[in-house]
Amino acid sequence: MQDTPRRSQKDRSETMRAALLRAGRKLFIERGFSATGTPEIVAEAGVTRGALYHHFADKEALFAAVIRAEAEAIAAEIESSGNPGLSPIDALILGGEAFLATMRIPGRARLMLVEAPAALPPETLADIDAATGGRTLEEGLRAAGVKQARIPATLLSAAYDRAALAIDRGDPPEPWHQALRQLVRGVVG
Template identity: 70%
Template structure:
């Protein structure tokens, strides 16, 4: 009986944390980090301010949790792509395509590429990136015989720039084609 009670308390706690993250995500996308206040978040989530601070130390901790969840979703999408029987350069291109597709979830590019660097700083964002998806690009380059952190950083930045341009309404195909040329030229 007590185990069932604990589980239901955990489920309630998880649901409240999820509601806070969902409300926070929506507000961070529409208003940005600096334009979103904790009263807005608790009102949108339908919880008390105490509930917010029970789950998160402050607004930045909630934002970081939202960013981490977004980065993990992108990493999962890249990892889920089919790389069967692909040459290393083609696998890198396929991973880049998966990244661009994952970044098209509404609001994701703004959160990860605009709001997160400004609110969390590049150092903290780099940690989140290393803990989530950065390894896929590094591993892809290693499979191509390249152990070059600087190249990984440059290719990552190029993919981020393309994702941001596409999210802002620019035509996808020129960006995707340019990234393919870039990867083939760098790794080819």
């Protein structure tokens, strides 16, 4: 009989952290940040409260990690939406449409656009955005010739967020897509 190899402490730690992130994401979507307690999170993850505090300082730190992971997944979808040879404007438009598509994952719009702004300090959200979707939008605008891209990127991001919320509430996506295409073309001019 062969012995099963023992997993390293690092593997066990990464598994536990991933379980906490999955449990937190699920509960934050279902109940919202403020209505989710740490006892429910550890029960859902199947870990001890000590394990939670080993990986995260508190519930807010876990929530910030969940939001960062979601933002990274969104940015990866945006970045993979482009094709070599596209014009910068077309790449921006496709990236925006990829954002709207990925925001249709159940619970994501609520998590990112309702719960996150209510629970996290603005500077935390700004840091996450600067490393993920905000970065991709600024880079796209610069590639399209917009020299001072930060403010237009912030305004376009707000427009895309509002569209994602409207689509999440049940609005048909195509009118939002059309309006955003026009807005991008107007900003890039």
